[in-house]
Amino acid sequence: MNVAQTLSLVVPAVQDFKRRSMTRSDGEQTLFPTLVALRDDRVLCVVTAPRPAITLSCAPTVAVGLAPQSLVFAAQVNLPAQEATEDHEGQQAGSGLAYTTMSRDRQAAMAVQRYAPGPDGELLFGRPAKAEPQDRSVMDALAGAMSHQPLDPATVVDKQASGAKGDKVYLPAERGRHVLDSSTATALLGKVKGVAGSVLFLAGSPAHATNLLGHGMPQELLLGHGAD
Numbered sequence: 001m002n003v004a005q006t007l008s009l010v011v012p013a014v015q016d017f018k019r020r021s022m023t024r025s026d027g028e029q030t031l032f033p034t035l036v037a038l039r040d041d042r043v044l045c046v047v048t049a050p051r052p053a054i055t056l057s058c059a060p061t062v063a064v065g066l067a068p069q070s071l072v073f074a075a076q077v078n079l080p081a082q083e084a085t086e087d088h089e090g091q092q093a094g095s096g097l098a099y100t101t102m103s104r105d106r107q108a109a110m111a112v113q114r115y116a117p118g119p120d121g122e123l124l125f126g127r128p129a130k131a132e133p134q135d136r137s138v139m140d141a142l143a144g145a146m147s148h149q150p151l152d153p154a155t156v157v158d159k160q161a162s163g164a165k166g167d168k169v170y171l172p173a174e175r176g177r178h179v180l181d182s183s184t185a186t187a188l189l190g191k192v193k194g195v196a197g198s199v200l201f202l203a204g205s206p207a208h209a210t211n212l213l214g215h216g217m218p219q220e221l222l223l224g225h226g227a228d
Contacts, residue, residue, distance in 0.1 A: 003109040006070050006101050007128055009043055010036050014074045014097060015125055031076040037068035047188055049197035058188055059145035065184025067150035071142050073100045102142035153177040182217035
């Protein structure tokens with residue numbers, strides 16, 4: 001997937017999180033920094049936490065356990081005013097969403113999307129535009145995470161079938177993938193639950209949801225295809 005394809009999958013979800021942040025019961029309307037993992041050309045897992053450092057600390061766990069093809073870090077930012085040029089219209093200072101993407105081969109990109117309240121109070125979002133980071137710390141953190149080799153689902157041990165003498169029996173790769181996904185999502189929840197963060201895992205099909213639940217995926221994390 002190229003950057004445009006990645007953003008086409010991630011932006012709608014992040015926009016929805018931003019809309020929901022406007023109605024939080026605690027009065028805080030800032031979008032929690034959000035980490036999105038993509039695999040098999042779809043959104044797989046979303047992690048949010050109130051501080052960027054906490055969200056980014058989850059990136060290595062995601063990269064190793066979920067084997068994503070891309071990671072995207074999204075955060076709310078304040079955007080300065082821009083003077084008009086021959087190529088671009090001038091813009092007032094405002095708010096926006098910054099997206100930092102990182103592919104498995106560590107190709108990075110950044111885009112910024114402006115938003116503002118409409119006449120009825122509903123948020124109106126502009127189109128994401130390519131941007132250059134003023135601080136490369138987010139890109140560096142994502143690149144570091146994606147430099148780790150993902151766990152191989154074919155090496156997951158079947159604990160029930162393995163012998164008492166230490167003979168190891170391995171699960172089929174498909175079942176190993178379910179175990180890794182479930183255990184990784186559970187570990188991520190442990191990282192962010194105590195600070196009001198959240199983890200969502202999106203099942204690809206009803207059968208996928210059932211298999212994940214059967215391999216330890218917490219029901220509260222599973223979204224989609226009748227699992228939510």
